[in-house]
Amino acid sequence: MSNPLPSMVNASGIRKYQQVRFGGYDHNLYAQDGELWDMENLTSDFFPLLSPRRPRYQVETLTKPNGLYAKDGLYWVDGTGFYAEGEKKGDVSNSRKVFSSLGAYIIILPDKAYYNKLTGEFGSLVSSWSGSAKIQNGTYAGEDAEANTIYAAGADWEEHFKAGDAVTISGAAAHPENNKTIVIREIDGDNLRFYENSFVIAEGGDTENLTISRDVPDMDFLCENENRLWGCKGDTIYSSKLGDPFNWNVFDGLSTDSFAVDVGSAGDFTACVSYLGYPVFFKEKNIYKVYGDRPSNFQVMGSASLGGEKGSHLSPAIAGEVLFYLSRAGVVSYSGGIPQIISAPFGTERYKNAVGGSDGVKYYVSMEHDGEFTLFVYDTRYGLWHKEDHLQAVGFGWDQDLYFLSADGALWLNGNAREAPEDAVSEGTVESAAEFSDFVENSPNKKGTSKLQLRAELSAGATLKIEIQFDSDGTWELVSQLETTVKRSFYLPIIPRRSDHYRLKLTGSGDWKLYSMVRENYIGSELKSRPGRQ
Numbered sequence: 226m227s228n229p230l231p232s233m234v235n236a237s238g239i240r241k242y243q244q245v246r247f248g249g250y251d252h253n254l255y256a257q258d259g260e261l262w263d264m265e266n267l268t269s270d271f272f273p274l275l276s277p278r279r280p281r282y283q284v285e286t287l288t289k290p291n292g293l294y295a296k297d298g299l300y301w302v303d304g305t306g307f308y309a310e311g312e313k314k315g316d317v318s319n320s321r322k323v324f325s326s327l328g329a330y331i332i333i334l335p336d337k338a339y340y341n342k343l344t345g346e347f348g349s350l351v352s353s354w355s356g357s358a359k360i361q362n363g364t365y366a367g368e369d370a371e372a373n374t375i376y377a378a379g380a381d382w383e384e385h386f387k388a389g390d391a392v393t394i395s396g397a398a399a400h401p402e403n404n405k406t407i408v409i410r411e412i413d414g415d416n417l418r419f420y421e422n423s424f425v426i427a428e429g430g431d432t433e434n435l436t437i438s439r440d441v442p443d444m445d446f447l448c449e450n451e452n453r454l455w456g457c458k459g460d461t462i463y464s465s466k467l468g469d470p471f472n473w474n475v476f477d478g479l480s481t482d483s484f485a486v487d488v489g490s491a492g493d494f495t496a497c498v499s500y501l502g503y504p505v506f507f508k509e510k511n512i513y514k515v516y517g518d519r520p521s522n523f524q525v526m527g528s529a530s531l532g533g534e535k536g537s538h539l540s541p542a543i544a545g546e547v548l549f550y551l552s553r554a555g556v557v558s559y560s561g562g563i564p565q566i567i568s569a570p571f572g573t574e575r576y577k578n579a580v581g582g583s584d585g586v587k588y589y590v591s592m593e594h595d596g597e598f599t600l601f602v603y604d605t606r607y608g609l610w611h612k613e614d615h616l617q618a619v620g621f622g623w624d625q626d627l628y629f630l631s632a633d634g635a636l637w638l639n640g641n642a643r644e645a646p647e648d649a650v651s652e653g654t655v656e657s658a659a660e661f662s663d664f665v666e667n668s669p670n671k672k673g674t675s676k677l678q679l680r681a682e683l684s685a686g687a688t689l690k691i692e693i694q695f696d697s698d699g700t701w702e703l704v705s706q707l708e709t710t711v712k713r714s715f716y717l718p719i720i721p722r723r724s725d726h727y728r729l730k731l732t733g734s735g736d737w738k739l740y741s742m743v744r745e746n747y748i749g750s751e752l753k754s755r756p757g758r759q
Contacts, residue, residue: 324447
């Protein structure tokens with residue numbers, strides 16, 4: 226996407242090539258003249274100009290970053306501490322986290338913990354009580370009812386459960402059929418009330434040592450869609466009760482019920498996300514969408530497509546109304562149909578363990594290749610990739626601006642933020658580089674390069690170094706070192722050398738912008754190869 230203007234040939238045979246549009250990253254051997262083979266810390270913010278990204282702001286430092294989430298505020302886990310807006314709210318296990326939210330609740334997996342944004346309450350989604358209890362006759366809706374009550378003196382049931390919770394009863398020995406999952410209908414002091422004849426009891430009731438628990442299924446991935454939490458693990462998709470993150474086992478035949486279903490394809494689920502009004506679940510070779518608005522008409526529709534790569538469950542993010550994620554074939558864009566690969570500019574390099582985020586227009590993704598992480602940015606407006614630095618992201622979050630948490634504990638605010646917090650610290654001068662692909666000047670013959678003309682703008686204190694390399698000999702020769710405080714053009718003389726091809730590299734410090742580049746060269750003789758002679 227460099228779009229150089231056609232060359233002009235002078236009477237002297239000197240050809241002049243002018244480039245006024247600078248595209249993105251293209252790490253392919255077939256990259257054309259003027260395209261960028263490699264780069265560091267460049268951005269599309271000023272496209273079609275070539276420019277470094279803005280400095281980021283560090284807003285927090287974590288000791289053991291285990292996850293970041295944004296939902297009307299910033300939330301993160303540092304070691305075993307869960308923090309809301311920088312204030313510790315509770316303790317979790319020391320492991321990487323998966324987050325989602327439902328209403329005022331922030332959900333944290335695998336701990337099955339929650340935080341209520343409105344009340345500040347932190348706790349567990351699961352609850353359990355054990356002790357001596359009696360299964361007996363009681364009342365329901367103010368009327369006498371048989372075999373429907375569990376009584377335990379001093380149990381304080383409301384500390385553990387609420388009416389409408391589905392609980393699992395175990396420990397019943399006199400009548401084992403009383404070991405079941407059942408929905409609490411009323412809580413009356415020391416009494417749990419259920420529908421009449423929910424249990425089988427002896428005359429006078431059964432006194433047992435019972436365990437009563439409200440459970441949440443083990444899930445690897447989680448998302449919110451249409452006022453329900455959706456999760457998955459292995460081959461199973463789960464949905465919570467409508468509007469209730471605490472209940473996943475309510476099956477009353479109502480539109481508000483929980484939901485669970487197994488799918489039959491090979492492999493485990495690798496990610497889930499809400500997109501276009503549907504919960505979408507990924508395996509490496511399959512994509513599943515759940516249609517419908519209530520359990521009675523939920524339908525799981527699967528397709529054999531490029532799903533999410535294992536280990537990249539945090540890569541899905543929506544930018545420009547399109548969902549992006551890392552598949553086993555590379556980064557893809559997904560609009561609800563067939564995923565389209567958009568990572569061809571990465572050439573033959575394969576990436577894994579991706580973590581993605583979005584500012585609404587750009588897709589940010591940190592990925593691993595040969596043990597090293599790189600942060601790439603895809604601009605949906607221009608279809609261009611840009612390579613920033615080697616930041617390993619643990620998570621991204623959008624809270625008025627884009628934040629990302631790095632594996633070294635730094636919580637960053639993106640450089641193009643509307644307004645940085647007062648206590649945020651700028652990372653300072655950004656070091657940048659742009660290495661162009663081979664210039665062959667549309668000719669297989671030898672050619673000589675005689676002059677470069679750059680029109681650039683450098684901010685105060687910025688520098689820009691231009692180097693050239695001939696015939697891939699590994700030696701970068703300095704052409705010029707630029708320093709200026711105003712936008713202007715520079716003529717850069719080059720010692721003429723005949724070559725098959727050459728490369729240019731720009732290395733900058735601080736803020737600079739390249740508006741245009743003109744190259745002058747002349748075409749020489751054909752390349753010849755003879756034994757012992759060239």
